[in-house]
Amino acid sequence: MNVEMQRQLGVMASAQSRWAGVLVTGRMRARMYEVVKSDKLTPDVIKLEISAPHIAKKAKAGQFIMVTPTEHGERIPLTMADFSPEKGTITIAALEVGKTTRELGKMKAGDKLFSLVGPLGIPTHLHQYGTVVSIGGGIGLALMYPVVRAFRQGGNKTVNIIGARNEKLLIYEDEIKSVSDEFYVCTDDGSKGHKGFVSDILKDLIAKGRKIDLVYAVGPIIMMKVIANITRPHNIKTIVSLNPIMVDGTGMCGSCRVIINGKTKFGCVDGPEFDGHEVDFDNLTARNRRYLPEEQVALRRWQEAK
Ligand SMILES: Cc1cc2nc3c(=O)[nH]c(=O)nc-3n(C[C@H](O)[C@H](O)[C@H](O)COP(=O)(O)OP(=O)(O)OC[C@H]3O[C@@H](n4cnc5c(N)ncnc54)[C@H](O)[C@@H]3O)c2cc1C
Numbered sequence: 001m002n003v004e005m006q007r008q009l010g011v012m013a014s015a016q017s018r019w020a021g022v023l024v025t026g027r028m029r030a031r032m033y034e035v036v037k038s039d040k041l042t043p044d045v046i047k048l049e050i051s052a053p054h055i056a057k058k059a060k061a062g063q064f065i066m067v068t069p070t071e072h073g074e075r076i077p078l079t080m081a082d083f084s085p086e087k088g089t090i091t092i093a094a095l096e097v098g099k100t101t102r103e104l105g106k107m108k109a110g111d112k113l114f115s116l117v118g119p120l121g122i123p124t125h126l127h128q129y130g131t132v133v134s135i136g137g138g139i140g141l142a143l144m145y146p147v148v149r150a151f152r153q154g155g156n157k158t159v160n161i162i163g164a165r166n167e168k169l170l171i172y173e174d175e176i177k178s179v180s181d182e183f184y185v186c187t188d189d190g191s192k193g194h195k196g197f198v199s200d201i202l203k204d205l206i207a208k209g210r211k212i213d214l215v216y217a218v219g220p221i222i223m224m225k226v227i228a229n230i231t232r233p234h235n236i237k238t239i240v241s242l243n244p245i246m247v248d249g250t251g252m253c254g255s256c257r258v259i260i261n262g263k264t265k266f267g268c269v270d271g272p273e274f275d276g277h278e279v280d281f282d283n284l285t286a287r288n289r290r291y292l293p294e295e296q297v298a299l300r301r302w303q304e305a306k
């Protein structure tokens with residue numbers, strides 16, 4: 001991703017756009033956002049509570065923000081793992097995979113972020129479905145928490161299945177458990193809970209004839225694809241939260257194009273949640289790899305400059 005391209009798109013957004021219910025103004029861009037609390041959830045996952053009252057006031061489960069950590073940095077999308085209108089804060093959790101998420105990984109309480117834009121995206125559709133089975137893997141667990149909390153607050157029975165490669169990489173376990181009617185843990189190596197994949201538990205519930213009114217999945221693309229393939233023959237409505245590469249996050253650049261039921265949609269304004277049975281997951285996987293060489297160069301340069 002080219003930072004200059006991102007910057008130009010950001011300026012366009014500031015000048016022109018009242019989009020996704022968010023007024024992006026020059027004044028908002030000039031604000032600095034203080035980190036109130038910083039925690040490492042695992043060696044590679046940072047959780048930051050950030051002062052952003054105007055975003056916290058409007059935030060809803062399933063929405064995301066665009067974050068630019070430093071003045072010369074790149075803007076990236078991150079889902080809100082929590083928000084408190086009372087405290088005026090939002091919480092993000094980022095897996096440190098490249099330059100920008102590693103910059104976030106170094107942030108401490110008192111540090112300031114250059115820019116935040118949001119809340120963006122269509123919130124999770126909340127409805128009294130009945131029994132909702134929610135499934136999360138890896139960093140998807142942070143994103144899953146506010147959604148399952150909202151499902152429960154909306155009167156649904158919540159069956160939550162969480163997974164990670166091993167016990168040490170399980171995040172948001174207590175939080176998700178606290179809003180679960182039924183709770184399952186899976187690890188690839190068997191260090192905690194069921195040894196195997198989250199999809200094993202889902203298959204088991206279906207095989208037992210459990211009534212499932214909605215499946216919600218968030219995590220690695222391959223995990224969401226597998227879940228959608230399991231539920232399709234049973235006609236169980238399945239919502240997935242997609243993570244296409246975003247630049248402006250407000251519907252102008254087209255970077256986040258995803259194919260849904262054969263039609264082009266924009267992940268940032270039409271999503272990020274879509275019907276899992278309609279998503280072209282292979283196209284999404286290929287598109288998310290398209291800047292790999294540039295991402296590796298950006299990370300190497302940043303590491304050399306430190
Ligand atoms: C709606 C949405 C919500 C997300 N929420 C979270 C979250 O809560 N926590 C989290 O850790 N990650 C989240 N992601 C993914 C996160 O945006 C990327 O990991 C991040 O942009 C990587 O940036 P980088 O510079 O650290 O790594 P890079 O080295 O630049 O990229 C590493 C990989 O991240 C992906 N990526 C890179 N740039 C972007 C971009 N601008 N937009 C989206 N993906 C990108 C690509 O697949 C890439 O191969 C979300 C993505 C989307 C679209």
Ligand code: FES
Pocket residue numbers: 245246247248249250251252253254255256257266267268269
């Ligand atoms: S990120 Fe630019 S249109 Fe969605």
